[in-house]
Amino acid sequence: MSFETLRALLQGWAGAGYLPGSLTYGFLVNALLAGLVIGPVLGGLGTLVVTKRLAFFSEAVGHAALTGVAIGILVGEPYTGPYGSLFAYCLLFALLVNFMRNRTGLTSDTLIGVFLSVSLALGASLLLILATRVNIHILENVLFGSVLTVDDRDLTILLVVALGVTALTLPLFNRLLLASFNPALATVRGVPVKAMDYLFILLVAVVTVASVKIIGAILVGALLVIPAAAARVVSTSLRGFFFLSIAFATLSAIAGILLPVELTLPVPSGGAIILASGLLFLGATLSRLALRRTNA
């Protein structure tokens, strides 16, 4: 089934009143499809990000996308989707951080802090140069996400990335976790620890870049962290942690895309998605506190 057919089907259901009326607009159906594809992937991968204590890293890769966008536009890529530079810069950023982490003896947070600051400084400088060439406000869509700009090309990239990341992450889930728990034990169990470390940061970087259009460069890292953090607060097993994180991330994506349009709120999709996940986190924390008080 092509995107066109799927879009027509959903628009038809919206027109018949089975779905929210705002889905009669094709652009919003595109955004919803993007959210439904990327939400579960970010939620699932987020459990590994939280478990491996890489929340700051995923945020940093998201922020690196800002510089990737600036470089892309500078070298002549379309400002609505400079994917070549985005992928290249974010992958380079992630690889460099991991490479230096193994060699400088610095703690991860210090090293990420250094790279993040330098990368942001570079991005901000390039954006100032770009301000004379393009309408800088157009970049807000890339920085904070926009439901208006997702097209079939973006959906195809999202789908390919989501399928690829899922196909790699699920069979390697245990190995990715074990590599961070105890490298010596992981080695005895046949896990190539360094390869797993590099693979994971590459997965995070690729997913981040693919999600930039819908969530925005600045906020994409948050959807890797907040739903998983909320799920961690209320779960008692790995099964609950994983599936609740997927549910929270997907729900946040759907709510963040549909609610601003349905309620005519002037909020970018990325902001709305992260606010929705923030509310879920608040709810999860309060329910845990209430449960503790009941048990006390």
Add this chain to the structure above:
Amino acid sequence: MNGPAIAFEGVGLILGRTTVLEDLSLRIAAGSIHAVVGPNGGGKSSLVKSLLGQMPHRGTIRLDWRSDKPGVVAYVPQSLDFDSGLPMTVEDVLAILCQQRPAFLGPSRALVKQFDAALDRVGMADKRKRRFGALSGGERQRVLLAQALIPAPDLLILDEPMTALDEAGAQIFEELLLDLKDRGVTVLWVEHDLAQVRRLADRACGLNRHLLFDGPPAEVLAPERLLDLFATAPRRSLLKAAS
């Protein structure tokens, strides 16, 4: 399959400017329980990490298996580096360690019985649904012992497994060790509890950067040897410096 013999030949390890191991040669007999004792910072854990391929060392470390096909190597670390608040049950930990199927889907059918047997063996069968981070240090250590039994090992490397064990845990550990010995498993056992080493090990070696002694525990763990072993500087170094 029975356990392998292990040969350390001229093994040296330098981290930064610190010599951790120097010209260490040692042979561990197949199917024996060989304890490694020594002071903190003497190089015991580094020796284990070198054996596991975790540290770039000089010299040769060789496993001599009795058949062409290598057997199963198991390792019990001192601890796991994880956030103790993680929603991860004992069963989840075993699933992460022992199976290919993603741990969030639960234990694979083929391994459920092995999980039951291993947890039962270490007295943790009734705690399989408990959160791993909420267990006591001794209970976590028992789970780490249980994971080493899946699949059944031919070579078992233990890095101070008794540190957190209570009396009941120590009893279970002792029974386990003797059972493994009966099955011909080679056990390399880093330990600080010399009384246990004296009772359970076939041989014991003392390590403080150098190999200071190696022999039957009753002979080598004599008070004079121990004084040498736990002195701030190994006596051999002092003698060398004096001459």
